[in-house]
Amino acid sequence: MSSRRVVITGIGVIAPGGVGTKDFWSLLTEGRTATRRISFFDPSPFRSQVAAEADFDAELHGLTPQEVRRTDRAAQFAVVTAREAAADSGLEFTGVDPHRVGVTVGSAVGATTGLDWEYRTVSDGGRLDLVDHTYAVPHLYDYFVPSSFAAETAWAVGAEGPATVVSTGCTSGLDAVGHGAELVREGTVDVMVAGATDAPISPITVACFDAIKATTPRNDDPEHASRPFDGTRNGFVLGEGCAVFVLEELESARRRGARIYAEVAGYASRCNAYHMTGLRPDGREMAEAVRVALDEARLNPEAIDYVNAHGSGTKQNDRHETAAFKRSLGEHAYRVPVSSIKSMVGHSLGAIGSIEIAASALAMEHGVVPPTANLHTPDPECDLDYVPLTAREHRTDAVVSVGSGFGGFQSAMVLARPERSTA
Template identity: 75%
Template sequence: MTRRVVITGLGAVAPGGIGVKAYWELLTAGRSATRTITHYDPSPFRSRVAAEVDFDPVREGLGPQEIRRLDRAAQFAVVAAREALADSGLDTGALDPGRIGTSLGSAVGCTTSLEREYVVVSDGGKAWNVDHRYAVADLYRHFVPSSMAAEVAWQAGAEGPAAVVSTGCTSGLDALGHAVELIREGSADVMVAGATEAPISPITSACFDAIHATTPRNDDPEHASRPFDRTRNGLVLGEGSAVLILEELESARRRGAHVYAEIAGFASRCNAFHMTGLKPDGREMAQAITAALAEARLDGTALDYVNAHGSSTKMNDRHETAAFKLSLGDHAYATPVSSIKSMIGHSLGAIGALEIAACALAMEHNVVPPTANLHEPDPDCDLDYVPLTAREHRTDAVLSVGSGFGGFQSAMVLARPERSNAS
């Protein structure tokens, strides 16, 4: 019998609020956390808006050595992991540490610290031969993304499998999918899993400006991210982290844990087509959705809500609308769909984990978060995208999808354990 995997703890560091409670309040209020970039002077860039986290590491309980040692993305992950562990009620000290694993997703790793330190050791880019004497002692930690998984593992006392999954914008979903497989195959009983990202930096702005992926709507930051809207013109960068505690179902039940949802199905595909382009028929995403539903042993008609990738680019929003129709048939028109990127921006590798946390909360509260800023629907995006206002809606089975540069397409199905047919 296949071991079933459930979510028993949630932690979040997100634009607009630190902690799961503040995160959920922001989403259900339909409030946007996007604003003009404050982390650095954005004036030289085409896109000057982002969804930043108001994060004070001291207030969030990090000590001076942690603050010195950890990149901003790693700080997010540590804080989110602490909240998730507390929420789960797990006494990790009473468990075999070799049976606790870590899986963390990130697209761009410790970009913020690497860029900051390069500026220092190159004397603002003047020196071709950089001077190592000016480098901080922890520069190597910033260079190697695996350091973030190590930090999270130390928080949990986890001595089992540990990995960083980096598949661009699907990293969060894929890291959770990896964690699920480790529990199913028996390599771990508990996984501390999720994703983290702090990409809001000059080099990231330059990269996205170069391909015109981010919005130039700088005069109205709050409404700049508008998925599925006819007037959308690019994504808004974000940052943040979500960490989840995953456990084998029967073990969680024996200890009386609160179960948010079962991760019943996961699948990923690649379109092997183009670094940034998407085929309009959505076939690869549809294949990932169909495979994830098959693993969950659920028919598409069982879905009560779809959390869309909804990046607010012309190409993506039409691509996944087609994918939903292709994979779900007529049920696509009857299923509420929304994109929380309209409120918290696109945090690259972290967003998939933040979206799964939101899906678990939607199931917990039977409320579907809205798509903010959707005032003029694109005629090509003709599904029920829950515009502007959250909706009370019984939610027993949820699909969340991700799409990343390079052609990555991932899909994950959550279900109440009693609703899922997985065995």
């Protein structure tokens, strides 16, 4: 089996407050928040009424009326960002054997927006016990099968190699890119279009998180509602979005003179086998994922220049992560900058891991660490350097990005400059 090195050569992003990679990065470096009162439907019946919505117009961003008609919002995100990533990479996809180009798309909740809307339509707003299927959109089947996300993305770039969907809850975005990188590394494909998408801001999703009190009820101040690592935090802010990458083998990318954002140097995933939503306070499983990812990258903990945290803004997660960083990085955990972009773009479930990979790669590209917005009152139990409020100029040669998801999933990815020195 070959062991090729895998790099990111193209990035596409749709995020709250920033459609397109340039606007996304501007939002982060300026420390602006994109959280607001939900506008997609009347949120007044719900406990949590705030979210981070993307200002996305499908036709304005290049989708045809037919593409809009047959696809859920999350699939639309994936197609638009795949096209952006392909253009950004400078790779002529028509010149690559399509059987050597693959797609992997992560999603936690699939076509939630479309399914919610179609149920309301066929049930006449929930008034019919026996629904009338004749009112449904003709492509309803595609909403039921998340594999349609991979199919639409493959069609967008002409990929005829492996096409898969990864659904591991809130680590889906990390796991999808990790899986894509492995296919390139082992030689199954030469190019992967990999990332994750979710558009979960719908009544059913809001109701589900209300039921377990996971989302914030801070409805009177949406802009400051997402407060990772802050002592006054009281739940996460739901978001939506997508990030997609072009992954290539390093030497092939160099031969064609591609811009290389970062190498996917290490990746690992673990499960705590403990509780559907609970986390052990010692952070052992996340720490193990970080350790294995570092080993694969052949880097010591001291080589890490920035940690992109899961940082959801729940007390359980923030304290679990803090313990995991101390456990995996040792004393270096107190020296390395750590931040959570969920403070600005919310938690887009399966998509957020890929969006955070984009933020990490751009941090390396620009030598700037994004801040943790709204961090005014640090939690004494979260005593690391969480880059409060303001972005920081900081040369970054290696980054750890982590994710934590319901079901006990814990994932970590190491991005590094290809010319780095290894342990």
